Amino acid sequence: MTVESGAPLRAAVIGCGVIAHDHLAFLARTSNGRLVGLCDKSAALAQAACDHYAAAPVYTDASAMLANEKPDIVHVLTPPQTHDAIVRQALAAGAHVICEKPMTGTAAETAGLLEAAAAAGRVLVESRNLLFNDPVLSLLETIRAGRIGTVRECDVLLQLDFLAGPFGDTNLAGPGVDLPGGAVHDFLPHLVYLFQELTDTKEVKAVHGRLENLSGNPRAGFDFLDVLVDAGEARGRLRVATDVEPSAFRVIVRGSRASVETDLYNPFFRYEGPPDIGKRAPLGQMRAGFGLVGAGLANLRNKIGQHGTIHGMGRMLEAVYSAIRRGEAPPITPDDILATARMTDGIVALGAAR
Amino acid sequence: MKVLVTGAGGFLGRAVVVEALAAGHEVLAMHRPASLPEAEMVPAGVTVVPGDLRQGGSWRDALGSIDAVIHCAAAASGDLPTQLAGTVLATENLLAALPSGLARFAHVSSFSVYDFAAPNWPAVLDENTPLEPRPLRRDAYTQTKLRQERMVREFCAAKGIPLAVLRPGAIYGPGKHWDYGKALAIGPFDLIFAPLSRMRLIHVRNCAAEIVAVLELPEPGETMINLVDDEQPTHWGYHHGARGAGAPVGLAVPVPYLAVRALGALAWLASKTFFRGRARLPEWLDLPRQQVRWRPIRYRNALARRLFGKQQVRLSEGLQETVATTLP
Numbered sequence: 001m002t003v004e005s006g007a008p009l010r011a012a013v014i015g016c017g018v019i020a021h022d023h024l025a026f027l028a029r030t031s032n033g034r035l036v037g038l039c040d041k042s043a044a045l046a047q048a049a050c051d052h053y054a055a056a057p058v059y060t061d062a063s064a065m066l067a068n069e070k071p072d073i074v075h076v077l078t079p080p081q082t083h084d085a086i087v088r089q090a091l092a093a094g095a096h097v098i099c100e101k102p103m104t105g106t107a108a109e110t111a112g113l114l115e116a117a118a119a120a121g122r123v124l125v126e127s128r129n130l131l132f133n134d135p136v137l138s139l140l141e142t143i144r145a146g147r148i149g150t151v152r153e154c155d156v157l158l159q160l161d162f163l164a165g166p167f168g169d170t171n172l173a174g175p176g177v178d179l180p181g182g183a184v185h186d187f188l189p190h191l192v193y194l195f196q197e198l199t200d201t202k203e204v205k206a207v208h209g210r211l212e213n214l215s216g217n218p219r220a221g222f223d224f225l226d227v228l229v230d231a232g233e234a235r236g237r238l239r240v241a242t243d244v245e246p247s248a249f250r251v252i253v254r255g256s257r258a259s260v261e262t263d264l265y266n267p268f269f270r271y272e273g274p275p276d277i278g279k280r281a282p283l284g285q286m287r288a289g290f291g292l293v294g295a296g297l298a299n300l301r302n303k304i305g306q307h308g309t310i311h312g313m314g315r316m317l318e319a320v321y322s323a324i325r326r327g328e329a330p331p332i333t334p335d336d337i338l339a340t341a342r343m344t345d346g347i348v349a350l351g352a353a354r
Numbered sequence: 355m356k357v358l359v360t361g362a363g364g365f366l367g368r369a370v371v372v373e374a375l376a377a378g379h380e381v382l383a384m385h386r387p388a389s390l391p392e393a394e395m396v397p398a399g400v401t402v403v404p405g406d407l408r409q410g411g412s413w414r415d416a417l418g419s420i421d422a423v424i425h426c427a428a429a430a431s432g433d434l435p436t437q438l439a440g441t442v443l444a445t446e447n448l449l450a451a452l453p454s455g456l457a458r459f460a461h462v463s464s465f466s467v468y469d470f471a472a473p474n475w476p477a478v479l480d481e482n483t484p485l486e487p488r489p490l491r492r493d494a495y496t497q498t499k500l501r502q503e504r505m506v507r508e509f510c511a512a513k514g515i516p517l518a519v520l521r522p523g524a525i526y527g528p529g530k531h532w533d534y535g536k537a538l539a540i541g542p543f544d545l546i547f548a549p550l551s552r553m554r555l556i557h558v559r560n561c562a563a564e565i566v567a568v569l570e571l572p573e574p575g576e577t578m579i580n581l582v583d584d585e586q587p588t589h590w591g592y593h594h595g596a597r598g599a600g601a602p603v604g605l606a607v608p609v610p611y612l613a614v615r616a617l618g619a620l621a622w623l624a625s626k627t628f629f630r631g632r633a634r635l636p637e638w639l640d641l642p643r644q645q646v647r648w649r650p651i652r653y654r655n656a657l658a659r660r661l662f663g664k665q666q667v668r669l670s671e672g673l674q675e676t677v678a679t680t681l682p
């Protein structure tokens with residue numbers, strides 16, 4: 001299938017759950033793509049998504065949709081354990097694929113899908129929307145400008161009571177998500193790719209820590225992760241916890257000259273470094289205080305304006321669509337995806353070892 | 355009749371089970387697995403069916419012999435995906451599991467499906483009032499209840515099942531008091547928006563009795579019935595009555611409906627100006643939702659009165675027992 005550079009990509013969505021609403025919101029406004037089909041095994045959910053965002057044919061059978069609508073690109077937004085078969089199906093139908101994270105349960109499976117995409121000559125991208133969020137972009141800009149020197153440490157700390165949602169809802173049978181790392185695994189790729197991007201590392205030397213089920217909720221599988229990561233020149237801590245409040249997604253990067261910190265749920269940006277160090281440190285604290293007030297006002301505005309934690313999704317998808325239309329490499333490469341899957345494997349192995 | 359009651363563990367569902375049993379029906383009460391009643395609390399004549407309509411399971415095997423359904427299950431809160439799962443997906447799964455030849459389907463819908471802007475002055479809302487034509491301007495509850503009602507109506511029409519769509523107002527009773535009519539609380543003051551507008555209250559036992567009574571209606575085909583009590587107090591009157599019954603309410607500060615609408619208009623303007631119309635506004639600032647809750651409207655229940663006769667619980671009695679259950 002050849003996509004003409006002038007034509008918007010014909011897009012199809014498989015899976016009309018929670019995250020689909022962010023993908024469909026993008027498709028409703030982009031000039032780079034046009035929704036041509038929606039598929040969910042629930043006809044009612046697919047129809048609801050269709051009515052909400054855009055009129056497009058609704059299917060409960062992905063094969064029928066791929067055959068009838070011949071999409072240029074397919075968004076695979078189903079539960080992780082179903083990704084492998086659906087991604088292969090979409091690639092076989094000649095479509096590029098954007099797949100929600102985690103694309104698979106293991107690096108070996110991810111490698112298999114990337115090989116299939118390469119063989120089909122199609123782009124396969126695993127979503128990493130947080131890299132396109134405002135606070136992460138600010139961190140990356142600061143780091144790349146050399147303002148914190150050489151990056152030595154990166155902590156990514158997620159605290160979120162996800163057991164209150166479907167991952168921990170014991171009214172529902174079976175696991176909340178069918179992955180080796182349980183519910184933690186569903187969030188883990190975010191933490192790993194943030195660490196890798198912010199420290200500019202791909203591989204780790206060692207991982208030490210705990211992957212456990214602290215709540216006893218059988219549906220969660222694992223609900224707690226706390227690991228120290230040794231990636232050579234860089235090191236860091238990745239943590240997922242459901243038993244502490246308030247909800248926060250804190251990212252701290254410490255370098256040879258300075259440190260920066262932000263939060264992805266209620267963003268602020270704090271820089272601690274020259275010139276406000278030593279005797280001038282109180283000035284830096286005052287500056288941080290004013291910065292916090294400004295961040296509070298901006299967060300209030302963002303909450304009213306529905307500019308939430310997923311706001312990077314549209315930018316990521318726009319970048320991927322643009323790259324495909326121009327025939328360029330997408331901003332998320334197979335090497336990036338595989339590196340994240342390998343490091344995730346190493347962390348999840350802590351749970352398997354228990 | 356052998357009757358399946360979905361959402362039997364909910365506020366309304368519990369009362370429906372009691373009324374259905376009292377009316378001589380055999381009841382299959384569907385409860386979510388994580389909140390099953392204690393075995394000794396289940397009366398004779400009631401069989402508990404554990405299951406969650408959001409996914410398949412063994413609950414489907416229990417449905418083979420039922421004569422009728424009272425479908426109470428729905429998600430009353432949460433974001434749109436949560437309510438889509440709890441209301442729309444749940445209903446889709448229920449409909450797919452029902453046996454053929456049902457004698458009656460009683461579907462519990464909601465007043466929220468109506469277009470509250472439609473009635474002309476003097477505004478009266480009844481079963482002939484149009485449904486909300488633009489659900490996206492309303493909340494997730496309205497969107498999902500509209501979709502749920504449409505699915506049930508299409509299903510019953512296709513299968514030839516006699517259907518009663520019951521649209522209750524604000525169901526109150528022990529455990530649910532609708533903030534005794536206040537919109538907001540500021541320190542010791544309770545702001546009573548649109549103090550002279552009527553509340554479309556119905557006591558939970560009145561509501562449950564009318565829902566169960568619909569099983570015996572001779573009407574074939576499809577019937578829409580609004581369920582609301584005869585006594586429709588104003589927001590101010592309800593608040594005053596609650597105070598008289600001993601409810602721990604604040605000092606009432608009435609805010610006229612016109613002032614509420616003016617606030618809504620300002621919020622709309624700010625949304626258009628600063629947020630490209632995308633601002634997420636609370637109910638009390640959102641023009642379409644303001645109308646739903648506070649527009650001066652009379653709620654007609656003539657059809658329900660003709661079909662079901664006199665109601666059991668008076669407002670004063672219902673308020674007394676509601677307040678009594680909230681006191682320490």
